[in-house]
Amino acid sequence: xxxxxxxxxxxxxxxxxxxxxxxxxxxxxxxxxxxxxxxxxxxxxxxxxxxxxxxxxxxxxxxxxxxxxxxxxxxxxxxxxxxxxxxxxxxxxxxxxxxxxxxxxxxxxxxxxxxxxxxxxxxxxxxxxxxxxxxxxxxxxxxxxxxxxxxxxxxxxxxxxxxxxxxxxxxxxxxxxxxxxxxxxxxxxxxxxxxxxxxxxxxxxxxxxxxxxxxxxxxxxxxxxxxxxxxxxxxxxxxxxxxxxxxxxxxxxxxxxxxxxxxxxxxxxxxxxxxxxxxxxxxxxxxxxxxxxxxxxxxxxxxxxxxxxxxxxxxxxxxxxxxxxxxxxxxxxxxxxxxxxxxxxxxxxxxxxxxxxxxxxxxxxx
Amino acid sequence: xxxxxxxxxxxxxxxxxxxxxxxxxxxxxxxxxxxxxxxxxxxxxxxxxxxxxxxxxxxxxxxxxxxxxxxxxxxxxxxxxxxxxxxxxxxxxxxxxxxxxxxxxxxxxxxxxxxxxxxxxxxxxxxxxxxxxxxxxxxxxxxxxxxxxxxxxxxxxxxxxxxxxxxxxxxxxxxxxxxxxxxxxxxxxxxxxxxxxxxxx
Numbered sequence: 001x002x003x004x005x006x007x008x009x010x011x012x013x014x015x016x017x018x019x020x021x022x023x024x025x026x027x028x029x030x031x032x033x034x035x036x037x038x039x040x041x042x043x044x045x046x047x048x049x050x051x052x053x054x055x056x057x058x059x060x061x062x063x064x065x066x067x068x069x070x071x072x073x074x075x076x077x078x079x080x081x082x083x084x085x086x087x088x089x090x091x092x093x094x095x096x097x098x099x100x101x102x103x104x105x106x107x108x109x110x111x112x113x114x115x116x117x118x119x120x121x122x123x124x125x126x127x128x129x130x131x132x133x134x135x136x137x138x139x140x141x142x143x144x145x146x147x148x149x150x151x152x153x154x155x156x157x158x159x160x161x162x163x164x165x166x167x168x169x170x171x172x173x174x175x176x177x178x179x180x181x182x183x184x185x186x187x188x189x190x191x192x193x194x195x196x197x198x199x200x201x202x203x204x205x206x207x208x209x210x211x212x213x214x215x216x217x218x219x220x221x222x223x224x225x226x227x228x229x230x231x232x233x234x235x236x237x238x239x240x241x242x243x244x245x246x247x248x249x250x251x252x253x254x255x256x257x258x259x260x261x262x263x264x265x266x267x268x269x270x271x272x273x274x275x276x277x278x279x280x281x282x283x284x285x286x287x288x289x290x291x292x293x294x295x296x297x298x299x300x301x302x303x304x305x306x307x308x309x310x311x312x313x314x315x316x317x318x319x320x321x322x323x324x325x326x327x328x329x330x331x332x333x334x335x336x337x338x339x340x341x342x343x344x345x346x347x348x349x350x351x352x353x354x355x356x357x358x359x360x361x362x363x364x365x366x
Numbered sequence: 367x368x369x370x371x372x373x374x375x376x377x378x379x380x381x382x383x384x385x386x387x388x389x390x391x392x393x394x395x396x397x398x399x400x401x402x403x404x405x406x407x408x409x410x411x412x413x414x415x416x417x418x419x420x421x422x423x424x425x426x427x428x429x430x431x432x433x434x435x436x437x438x439x440x441x442x443x444x445x446x447x448x449x450x451x452x453x454x455x456x457x458x459x460x461x462x463x464x465x466x467x468x469x470x471x472x473x474x475x476x477x478x479x480x481x482x483x484x485x486x487x488x489x490x491x492x493x494x495x496x497x498x499x500x501x502x503x504x505x506x507x508x509x510x511x512x513x514x515x516x517x518x519x520x521x522x523x524x525x526x527x528x529x530x531x532x533x534x535x536x537x538x539x540x541x542x543x544x545x546x547x548x549x550x551x552x553x554x555x556x557x558x559x560x561x562x563x564x565x566x567x
Contacts, residue, residue, distance in 0.1 A: 132497045133422055139426055140430060147434070150438070150441070169438060323544075329544045
């Protein structure tokens with residue numbers, strides 16, 4: 001099927017250009033197959049957030065909008081209704097704003113949030129770009145997301161927006177370091193930067209083989225840094241509504257604001273997916289026995305991602321907001337030393353003679 | 367490969383135009399952003415050369431960290447553009463002299479007889495499973511380990527010096543110290559006093 005289409009392309013456009021255009025067309029199809037479910041996931045993540053936090057606070061949450069009047073779907077139409085509302089609203093550009101950068105900022109925020117998904121493996125075979133330096137690529141892409149925030153803060157020509165952008169930039173740059181060092185531990189264990197190889201390195205029959213156990217401190221550092229990196233509560237000083245209204249996107253309205261919102265939530269899903277891939281065994285079942293390994297790997301990954309995302313929502317419902325100097329202290333004085341020590345510990349274990357490393361429990365992981 | 371040539375020329379055009387924009391843009395924020403664009407397109411060119419590790423590191427280090435801080439500083443500064451351009455024509459002859467020297471140096475390297483497609487033909491494309499990162503790591507930590515460690519020490523010294531130069535301890539600052547706050551015990555602040563209960567007269 002695919003080959004016959006490729007031959008068609010090559011007949012029309014010539015051998016070289018036909019092949020290029022064919023791979024372009026297939027890649028575009030794959031990209032749509034990733035981005036459309038992702039955006040739907042974002043929409044329903046907002047719904048899940050409102051419902052879960054509502055039940056944690058003994059409320060009901062959104063329970064009105066439904067599809068075709070079906071009673072048991074009450075509330076499930078809410079994200080669709082919200083999207084329609086956002087599209088209909090006017091985008092107001094403040095008089096003193098820099099128009100070009102004001103419009104560019106949300107684009108620069110959503111671009112890396114979606115581009116990072118190119119190397120994420122969904123099951124052993126399903127990945128858009130199976131590149132060697134996948135982990136580095138994701139780090140590079142997520143580190144570019146900060147530009148949208150800074151530019152939005154500056155282009156709005158507003159003190160609140162600028163303050164929010166500065167807070168956010170300083171916070172993201174700080175936590176990126178701790179996050180990078182935590183990932184160094186993962187790649188020392190797996191000896192590969194390829195995300196598929198990292199999951200395969202956790203194979204071995206049970207969840208004891210997952211990097212969660214030997215790298216447990218790194219798992220905590222990564223999870224908390226992920227919350228800080230996405231500017232979520234309790235690290236949401238960048239948009240602290242009691243101090244600076246809404247931070248960097250205070251002057252945005254309508255679809256421009258929604259794009260920031262989409263980027264934040266797709267970054268959350270990305271962080272959860274990376275945590276699942278690097279520490280919770282990706283698509284591997286917790287026990288390699290009959291009923292569990294019959295479930296397709298994709299569903300296991302989905303389940304683990306949902307599990308980590310629940311933590312994100314749980315944190316928001318539970319913790320009060322950190323003060324700014326406390327955030328900086330946690331990042332620089334606690335997380336970075338922990339990660340540096342753990343890199344040395346993992347390196348030391350890897351240098352032990354084989355006779356010691358073959359003893360249980362070390363032989364499970366090294 | 368015509369397709370790669372097309373991509374190369376697109377990237378090269380964007381790179382040259384954005385690099386020119388860096389020095390001609392009136393607004394320093396635009397200059398910094400154009401420099402970011404130059405770095406990203408440069409990374410794209412490096413990807414065409416199959417140097418994927420260096421390309422991604424360029425984006426990660428320069429775009430993701432260095433330029434963020436640059437942009438930060440540029441946005442915080444209140445630059446008066448007219449005063450910045452005051453001495454332009456006065457210093458123009460000197461600046462163009464330096465530019466000429468740099469161009470001559472580059473020309474001597476690039477147009478020399480040891481440089482060119484005859485001396486150094488394009489290397490064979492590597493197989494798909496070839497790991498650029500691994501090859502680079504092997505070289506850095508074996509053949510060039512002294513140079514690498516020296517560079518690392520140099521960076522560390524620069525970092526320590528920068529911190530030492532800018533660190534000031536103010537005695538009268540009132541900002542709270544979180545580690546002190548966390549370590550506070552009940553005994554430090556609360557004193558229980560035994561006293562007889564008073565009676566109403």
